[in-house]
Amino acid sequence: MSVTLKQLAEMSGLSIRTVNRVLKNQAHVHPEKRELIMRLARDHNYIPNMAARNLRLNCSKFVGILSNLDQHTPEIYIQKMQNLEICLKSKGYYPIIGKYDMNQSVLEKILADWSGIAEFVIVTAGNKALLCELFQRYPLTPIYIDRDDIEDSHLLRIDRTTGIRDAISTLIQDGKKCILHCGQQENRKYGIEAAFLATPANKRPEKLQIPAWGSFENGRKLAPKILKSGADAVFFDTDRMALGFLNYAAEHKIKIPEKIAVIGFDDDPAGRQIYPALSTVAHPVDALNQAILSIIENKPEKNVNMSFPTRFIRRQTS
Amino acid sequence: MSVTLKQLAEMSGLSIRTVNRVLKNQAHVHPEKRELIMRLARDHNYIPNMAARNLRLNCSKFVGILSNLDQHTPEIYIQKMQNLEICLKSKGYYPIIGKYDMNQSVLEKILADWSGIAEFVIVTAGNKALLCELFQRYPLTPIYIDRDDIEDSHLLRIDRTTGIRDAISTLIQDGKKCILHCGQQENRKYGIEAAFLATPANKRPEKLQIPAWGSFENGRKLAPKILKSGADAVFFDTDRMALGFLNYAAEHKIKIPEKIAVIGFDDDPAGRQIYPALSTVAHPVDALNQAILSIIENKPEKNVNMSFPTRFIRRQTS
DNA sequence: CTGAAAGCGCTAACAC
DNA sequence: GTGTTAGCGCTTTCAG
Numbered sequence: 001m002s003v004t005l006k007q008l009a010e011m012s013g014l015s016i017r018t019v020n021r022v023l024k025n026q027a028h029v030h031p032e033k034r035e036l037i038m039r040l041a042r043d044h045n046y047i048p049n050m051a052a053r054n055l056r057l058n059c060s061k062f063v064g065i066l067s068n069l070d071q072h073t074p075e076i077y078i079q080k081m082q083n084l085e086i087c088l089k090s091k092g093y094y095p096i097i098g099k100y101d102m103n104q105s106v107l108e109k110i111l112a113d114w115s116g117i118a119e120f121v122i123v124t125a126g127n128k129a130l131l132c133e134l135f136q137r138y139p140l141t142p143i144y145i146d147r148d149d150i151e152d153s154h155l156l157r158i159d160r161t162t163g164i165r166d167a168i169s170t171l172i173q174d175g176k177k178c179i180l181h182c183g184q185q186e187n188r189k190y191g192i193e194a195a196f197l198a199t200p201a202n203k204r205p206e207k208l209q210i211p212a213w214g215s216f217e218n219g220r221k222l223a224p225k226i227l228k229s230g231a232d233a234v235f236f237d238t239d240r241m242a243l244g245f246l247n248y249a250a251e252h253k254i255k256i257p258e259k260i261a262v263i264g265f266d267d268d269p270a271g272r273q274i275y276p277a278l279s280t281v282a283h284p285v286d287a288l289n290q291a292i293l294s295i296i297e298n299k300p301e302k303n304v305n306m307s308f309p310t311r312f313i314r315r316q317t318s
Numbered sequence: 319m320s321v322t323l324k325q326l327a328e329m330s331g332l333s334i335r336t337v338n339r340v341l342k343n344q345a346h347v348h349p350e351k352r353e354l355i356m357r358l359a360r361d362h363n364y365i366p367n368m369a370a371r372n373l374r375l376n377c378s379k380f381v382g383i384l385s386n387l388d389q390h391t392p393e394i395y396i397q398k399m400q401n402l403e404i405c406l407k408s409k410g411y412y413p414i415i416g417k418y419d420m421n422q423s424v425l426e427k428i429l430a431d432w433s434g435i436a437e438f439v440i441v442t443a444g445n446k447a448l449l450c451e452l453f454q455r456y457p458l459t460p461i462y463i464d465r466d467d468i469e470d471s472h473l474l475r476i477d478r479t480t481g482i483r484d485a486i487s488t489l490i491q492d493g494k495k496c497i498l499h500c501g502q503q504e505n506r507k508y509g510i511e512a513a514f515l516a517t518p519a520n521k522r523p524e525k526l527q528i529p530a531w532g533s534f535e536n537g538r539k540l541a542p543k544i545l546k547s548g549a550d551a552v553f554f555d556t557d558r559m560a561l562g563f564l565n566y567a568a569e570h571k572i573k574i575p576e577k578i579a580v581i582g583f584d585d586d587p588a589g590r591q592i593y594p595a596l597s598t599v600a601h602p603v604d605a606l607n608q609a610i611l612s613i614i615e616n617k618p619e620k621n622v623n624m625s626f627p628t629r630f631i632r633r634q635t636s
Numbered sequence: 637c638t639g640a641a642a643g644c645g646c647t648a649a650c651a652c
Numbered sequence: 653g654t655g656t657t658a659g660c661g662c663t664t665t666c667a668g
Binding site for chain 1: 319320363365366367368369370371372373378379380387393395396399400403404407410412413414415416417427428430431432433434435454455456457534558561562565566568569571587588591592593
């Protein structure tokens with residue numbers, strides 16, 4: 001299909017080295033020969049073989065991405081991934097996609113298949129012990145995103161506290177008397193507590209909690225309970241759950257935010273498309289991507305360890 | 319970092335070939351030596367270099383994906399992509415992601431960077447002439463998805479008519495008297511016409527059209543006009559537009575589907591999360607993926623050219 | 637200016 | 653059973 005350097009050399013009667021010089025636009029080649037080779041290359045569609053080049057140079061333009069893309073949050077996933085891809089490509093890198101799998105042998109196969117092709121692997125999911133052990137064995141450098149439990153590797157953490165704290169603070173400033181936390185994730189609680197601690201004790205609203213996993217269905221199912229709780233504001237662990245609640249509210253003609261203010265977490269695109277639009281806390285997508293790129297480009301000796309704040313986005317439900 | 323075959327050979331005092339035999343589990347190696355090499359390999363973390371292997375074997379486990387992932391339909395994109403990834407990985411292939419770019423030189427860089435790494439590129443977007451010319455020059459085989467304008471390549475088309483025809487047919491069977499098409503895409507019209515043609519002339523409902531681009535905002539904006547049109551059923555070019563309409567309807571307490579039945583197109587995940595859930599027409603994702611995989615695995619000499627039907631999914635809005 | 641040649645890490649045909 | 657060797661296609665050092 002495509003010709004090789006060697007073939008061009010034979011065709012032109014010159015050496016591989018000279019052909020290579022021309023093709024890489026290096027100096028010290030007789031203009032006429034340069035011309036000849038250029039023509040030959042064009043006519044025969046010379047396209048360098050990246051596999052060979054990467055092998056020789058021991059470098060690569062590919063970055064593995066290991067994530068679990070669970071069925072429940074594809075919107076969030078794509079939102080982040082899309083930005084990451086754009087960000088990588090702007091520097092000439094391309095993501096290779098793999099799905100995290102609990103099964104060790106499946107995971108090993110992925111890493112084996114990537115060894116020598118990619119240099120870094122961005123990891124956004126998985127079991128700590130397994131991953132650490134695995135990456136020790138494969139010639140791939142992991143960049144862990146949003147993990148608190150891993151050390152001795154590049155680590156980009158997400159600080160959920162800041163955005164949630166700001167979200168709850170606006171509720172308090174708005175004079176809400178009873179704030180309900182619907183969900184059970186520890187990291188969400190820290191943000192709520194931070195907002196309460198920042199408020200003078202005598203001005204603090206009441207605080208309730210309904211523990212639940214953050215699905216759309218749970219949001220719907222718990223809606224009656226939430227509405228009966230007496231809370232005038234509710235923070236959901238996830239936008240999905242908030243959307244479930246809003247779905248129920250719409251069905252039952254409950255006015256949002258008049259009856260109860262609603263804030264979610266994740267900045268799910270669907271939250272922008274409903275009425276009223278969902279207030280939420282967004283991930284630090286851009287800052288994270290910049291950090292990733294910086295690691296890939298600079299290959300720092302020392303492990304990078306940074307934390308990035310989330311951000312409150314006020315829309316119509318609060 | 320990782321040892322090479324050669325190093326293992328030196329360490330063991332055996333030849334590369336023998337080491338290679340052991341590592342590939344081939345016969346004809348003395349058990350003791352096999353044992354020794356296995357131990358050495360394990361101890362030194364031998365991981366084969368895929369770049370080298372692929373170069374030697376002139377084959378690759380990577381499949382390029384060139385798509386444009388526009389900002390307006392990330393949900394649909396991810397839905398399809400997710401399935402494709404799972405499907406590819408089940409056979410040991412991994413997608414390499416690239417974003418289609420109008421700019422020829424950007425595109426050339428991508429293809430150049432992939433040459434020799436990937437063998438096939440799945441193309442879901444782009445300008446016909448440009449792509450055809452480009453793929454002629456690069457040692458990459460394109461698999462075009464959902465294009466009617468390309469020949470002489472692998473071509474997997476999507477038949478939008480079938481699903482839309484079925485959707486409209488149910489509306490007619492439900493006794494709708496006036497069906498409105500909100501949108502302007504030609505391929506959508508064929509499906510509507512097919513349903514009308516399949517209906518005895520005296521039983522055909524009235525047919526209206528409001529041309530518009532399929533955005534969420536347009537769905538909202540056109541809602542009053544649609545409601546005043548007298549139609550008792552509306553088909554939108556996209557789920558986004560349908561969602562916009564439903565958003566307006568929810569805000570104004572308009573009963574769906576009692577007042578007007580609504581059907582969208584694309585099977586946007588958001589359509590399942592709203593109340594009432596959106597009836598829609600879904601893409602033939604699975605069949606498409608199987609066809610892609612089949613091409614990649616079998617590398618057929620002849621160009622594959624197939625068409626896949628869309629499918630009506632009835633939910634609550636119709 | 638130009639070319640010979642080594643070598644990236646791996647595979648496999650072909651000896652012995 | 654085992655080793656030698658010739659590549660895959662490219663880069664680059666070193667000699668002319």
